[in-house]
Amino acid sequence: MTAPTRILVAALALLLGGFAARAAAQDVPTANPTPADVEAGKQIFEQRCSVCHGLDGGGAMGPNIQGIPMRIGAPIVANTIKNGVTGSMPAFAGQITDAQIQQVIAYLLTLTRKDTATVTGDPAKGKLVYDSAGCASCHIVAGEGGDSGPELTKVGQLRGPGYLKTTLLYPGSDLPQQRSFLESGGMLDYMHIHVVTRFGQAFDGTRVAEDSFHIVIQDVNGNFHSFRKLDLKELAKQPGKSVMPSFKDKLSAAQIDDLVAYLASLKGAQ
Amino acid sequence: MKTIRRAAALAALLLATPAYFAAQNVPYDRILHARSEPKNWLTYGGSYTSQQYSPLKQINASNIAQLKVAWIYQPRQPVANLESSPIVADGVMYITEPPSTVTALDVRTGLKLWSWSATLPEHVVSIGLYATSRGVAVLGDTVYVGTADAHLVALDAKNGAVRWNVHVADNAMGYAMTGPPLALKDKIIMGVGGSEAAVRGFLDAYDAKTGKRLWRFWTTPRPGEPGAETWGPGAYESAGATTWNNGSYDPDLNLVYWGTGNPAPDFNDDERPGDNLYTCSVVALDADTGKLKWYFQFSPHENHDWDSDEPAVLFNATIAGKPRKLMGFANRNGFYYVLDRTNGKFITAQPFVKQTWAKGLDANGRPIPAPNQEPTLGAGTLVYPSITGGVDWTSPSYSPDTGLFYVSAHETGAYFIKGTGKIEPGPPKGIVGGGGIRALVGEQSYGAIRALEGTTGKRVWEFKLLSPAWVPVLSTAGGLVFSGSDEGNFFALDAATGKPLWEFFMGHSARSNPISYEVDGKQYIFITAGNVYLAFTLP
Numbered sequence: 001m002t003a004p005t006r007i008l009v010a011a012l013a014l015l016l017g018g019f020a021a022r023a024a025a026q027d028v029p030t031a032n033p034t035p036a037d038v039e040a041g042k043q044i045f046e047q048r049c050s051v052c053h054g055l056d057g058g059g060a061m062g063p064n065i066q067g068i069p070m071r072i073g074a075p076i077v078a079n080t081i082k083n084g085v086t087g088s089m090p091a092f093a094g095q096i097t098d099a100q101i102q103q104v105i106a107y108l109l110t111l112t113r114k115d116t117a118t119v120t121g122d123p124a125k126g127k128l129v130y131d132s133a134g135c136a137s138c139h140i141v142a143g144e145g146g147d148s149g150p151e152l153t154k155v156g157q158l159r160g161p162g163y164l165k166t167t168l169l170y171p172g173s174d175l176p177q178q179r180s181f182l183e184s185g186g187m188l189d190y191m192h193i194h195v196v197t198r199f200g201q202a203f204d205g206t207r208v209a210e211d212s213f214h215i216v217i218q219d220v221n222g223n224f225h226s227f228r229k230l231d232l233k234e235l236a237k238q239p240g241k242s243v244m245p246s247f248k249d250k251l252s253a254a255q256i257d258d259l260v261a262y263l264a265s266l267k268g269a270q
Numbered sequence: 271m272k273t274i275r276r277a278a279a280l281a282a283l284l285l286a287t288p289a290y291f292a293a294q295n296v297p298y299d300r301i302l303h304a305r306s307e308p309k310n311w312l313t314y315g316g317s318y319t320s321q322q323y324s325p326l327k328q329i330n331a332s333n334i335a336q337l338k339v340a341w342i343y344q345p346r347q348p349v350a351n352l353e354s355s356p357i358v359a360d361g362v363m364y365i366t367e368p369p370s371t372v373t374a375l376d377v378r379t380g381l382k383l384w385s386w387s388a389t390l391p392e393h394v395v396s397i398g399l400y401a402t403s404r405g406v407a408v409l410g411d412t413v414y415v416g417t418a419d420a421h422l423v424a425l426d427a428k429n430g431a432v433r434w435n436v437h438v439a440d441n442a443m444g445y446a447m448t449g450p451p452l453a454l455k456d457k458i459i460m461g462v463g464g465s466e467a468a469v470r471g472f473l474d475a476y477d478a479k480t481g482k483r484l485w486r487f488w489t490t491p492r493p494g495e496p497g498a499e500t501w502g503p504g505a506y507e508s509a510g511a512t513t514w515n516n517g518s519y520d521p522d523l524n525l526v527y528w529g530t531g532n533p534a535p536d537f538n539d540d541e542r543p544g545d546n547l548y549t550c551s552v553v554a555l556d557a558d559t560g561k562l563k564w565y566f567q568f569s570p571h572e573n574h575d576w577d578s579d580e581p582a583v584l585f586n587a588t589i590a591g592k593p594r595k596l597m598g599f600a601n602r603n604g605f606y607y608v609l610d611r612t613n614g615k616f617i618t619a620q621p622f623v624k625q626t627w628a629k630g631l632d633a634n635g636r637p638i639p640a641p642n643q644e645p646t647l648g649a650g651t652l653v654y655p656s657i658t659g660g661v662d663w664t665s666p667s668y669s670p671d672t673g674l675f676y677v678s679a680h681e682t683g684a685y686f687i688k689g690t691g692k693i694e695p696g697p698p699k700g701i702v703g704g705g706g707i708r709a710l711v712g713e714q715s716y717g718a719i720r721a722l723e724g725t726t727g728k729r730v731w732e733f734k735l736l737s738p739a740w741v742p743v744l745s746t747a748g749g750l751v752f753s754g755s756d757e758g759n760f761f762a763l764d765a766a767t768g769k770p771l772w773e774f775f776m777g778h779s780a781r782s783n784p785i786s787y788e789v790d791g792k793q794y795i796f797i798t799a800g801n802v803y804l805a806f807t808l809p
Binding site: 048054084090 | 398399708711715736758775
């Protein structure tokens, strides 16, 4: 190993070590907030954040930040509040304290969708259903599985049992908001797309990316297809449809509940 | 041999240099006749009319397909969304880098000639805005810029040395500067931001040579002044009506036209009964005295954060057989207005996006409010357009060739919610919004470049965009309209039909004025995207 290579490897190890540490920190909100903290966070949020991020955190001139500490990590959110984003978001260092920032983070975590359903099934049995029903051919859990569907390693942290059940019964019926536009509305995740090229060839799949001139979809086999919109004879967005099959008639009610219990138990690396 | 060749190249460069970096001198007379030297781009909107129009036509429908990136400049500090629009004069481009840096670039290569940065306090107060910078003004041999902490600074155009630095307003109270100054005659006109910090707005004029303040127009009247009756007791002092973008100028009428911002608090009007003059208006001021000649208020007693800070577009056209001096204004409230710019009289208006807040306008252009469209407690009220309106501050374009007004329109609504709106005295503790909005969910919003008949607002064509875009528009004598999408597409449309002719994915939304200039006989198109400044030209 030459000296420069060794240095590179050392640097990489350092970098990766840093990432691992950060990834671990991400999953743990840093404070143990009391209801008073959440209320204080709400006050600060409404005073300083809501004009740009919407009163419910769902986005206005700035992006949707509901539950964002869960998605990108509380330390990154705290850092962004402190230092701002040059040319985009003001820095709040010197205006609010670190403790107040933690209160805002605690409040942001309460802004995720309310899912009042409870887990009734057996997660151990649900794991067996997961393995036998073919879920792993499209979904990854802890590094294992196919990748044409969304990864489920942390799905129990991101989605409630009610949402998971609805998706198993009626896939595509309730798509999560992927991102907000600057003012309002936005794009839904996992939108089902049907296109017909000008040569009459038809494709179906899940939207991966879209801009005003192009769209990329992923078919049920995991293949990407990229299209120039001007070249398409037909482009249909089909909310309510999904490349995922419904398990309504494939599994019993008890099996569905067990599967929901298993999915709800998936909360990231143990 | 190699040495000789290098010496020859150096000699050629030296020979080229004097013509290329011609004495940096842009007297008022040149800006006044900016249209007659289309190689340069001498003021924010291309000329005092703010038409965002270039008479260059080398790039046109026949060759646009070949347009390629010529160079890219990246700022010294990464920036999320550049909004900096350039000035181009005699081979040099002057840009800003947020928060408060001015940089001079070689227009051929994008190489940096010099850079100057303001010394900002550790904590700059930026309430209801972010510390962006939309550009500079150039007059004579001096470059002028407003800073994030509300200083107006004059720099030597040759090297960035500070000539003077004036403290315009108290940043601790929430005053800040994001807009470019406007240079005219021997004056620098400069506005301020801070409506969400409940500051009182004003527009200033400074002596270009010395920095001495020549006049100040307060955008809300004091008790005893005309218009004071449109406010609740004392409310004018923390009223908003800020002037955070660029204005326009008619040299024949000697009038400066400037848009004003929303009243404070935005969504709670309990303490500010009345029309709240001169919020959400365009004011016409005598350029020499700052005296109000006329005003037109687009949204009296405004409650949805619909500032009117977009630059007013000036153009002349014939209406009913009579040549008229006009102003076109695509307002954030969703209506496109045509005014007589000599006296501010309303001529006509049409919604250019879906709007639900007005049943229509009366003969004077005053809106007839629709019922139940004010922000309410709890779940709020669904109103179209959304908080950022049919269009926000991003410049539209007017082409004298087509007579069309091009605007990047937002088709979207929002739930407006009323909250508590008490304004505390002293430095602001946070945004004085008095409520907020809740976004629509799902895929209900979209954007479009719309071409409106300049004299009527009638829609001639549209080009739909996936999402509402905050991208200004440029039209050219080459029959092209340039703008961008929020996703990061930069594109050219046929100015007559809206047909897409060229597209380039920049990876991030543009937020600055697309502009055009010429050097070495080649036309360039310039824009920013996210963190980069890009110049395009033909091979």
